[in-house]
Amino acid sequence: MKAIIIEDEKPSARRLQRMLQTIGLEVVCLLHSVEEAGKWFDENAHPDLIMLDIQLSDGLSFDIFEGRSINSHIIFTTAFDEYALRAFKLNSIDYLLKPIEEAELQAAIEKFKALRNQFKTSSLNLEQIKSLLVGGKEKEYKKRFTVKIGQHIKLVDADSIECIYSENKGTYLYTNNKRSFLIDQTLDQLEGELDPSVFFRVNRTFYVNINAIVDIINYTNSRLRIKLNTYKDEEIIVARERVKNFREWL
Numbered sequence: 662m663k664a665i666i667i668e669d670e671k672p673s674a675r676r677l678q679r680m681l682q683t684i685g686l687e688v689v690c691l692l693h694s695v696e697e698a699g700k701w702f703d704e705n706a707h708p709d710l711i712m713l714d715i716q717l718s719d720g721l722s723f724d725i726f727e728g729r730s731i732n733s734h735i736i737f738t739t740a741f742d743e744y745a746l747r748a749f750k751l752n753s754i755d756y757l758l759k760p761i762e763e764a765e766l767q768a769a770i771e772k773f774k775a776l777r778n779q780f781k782t783s784s785l786n787l788e789q790i791k792s793l794l795v796g797g798k799e800k801e802y803k804k805r806f807t808v809k810i811g812q813h814i815k816l817v818d819a820d821s822i823e824c825i826y827s828e829n830k831g832t833y834l835y836t837n838n839k840r841s842f843l844i845d846q847t848l849d850q851l852e853g854e855l856d857p858s859v860f861f862r863v864n865r866t867f868y869v870n871i872n873a874i875v876d877i878i879n880y881t882n883s884r885l886r887i888k889l890n891t892y893k894d895e896e897i898i899v900a901r902e903r904v905k906n907f908r909e910w911l
């Protein structure tokens with residue numbers, strides 16, 4: 662059985678690809694935007710299964726299917742809350758909450774195989790799902806973090822964070838008062854919790870806050886170097902494959 666993955670975070674897409682291949686599915690393509698996916702569907706036969714992220718860098722993934730017939734089953738990957746997830750139950754669609762766990766993925770694939778034997782194509786009311794997801798209430802993003810300092814718990818406002826980075830298997834918040842705080846979540850787990858209009862993942866190890874950027878400099882190999890207000894510990898480089906999305910985000 663053949664599958665495609667539509668996911669704008671390339672590390673997450675590659676991780677999901679490895680998980681699907683371990684289960685025994687052939688992943689024929691990784692797609693990362695509404696525009697890219699739309700062109701792919703116009704030029705290729707539809708796969709058996711689509712692993713579909715809801716929020717892509719250039720819009721909601723539902724827009725991919727505007728004016729196109731869907732000949733594939735879909736498993737959504739999402740960071741939406743429980744209210745939004747009622748949409749999937751109304752349409753008997755499976756979904757996986759990020760970060761995706763192997764056991765949950767395995768169960769979803771088994772459900773997909775069972776449904777595939779009953780239905781030749783998926784009958785999805787995408788407009789109904791879209792309206793339930795985005796029309797009921799706006800997505801709420803993380804406004805503050807709790808961090809441990811000895812026996813104390815401190816609240817850190819998201820607005821005060823200049824960047825979030827990973828180092829030595831730990832994840833740290835760096836704030837505008839020049840302090841770093843260790844948190845329990847990984848960068849992948851923060852996906853969907855940070856306001857995408859404020860925070861952007863520029864490479865494998867850094868999220869940056871747009872309000873903390875003071876300079877952007879052309880760098881080698883078509884990359885960009887970012888300077889923040891106070892963070893000076895390490896150069897922050899926008900990965901080459903993220904430069905286009907980064908410019909659009911700006």
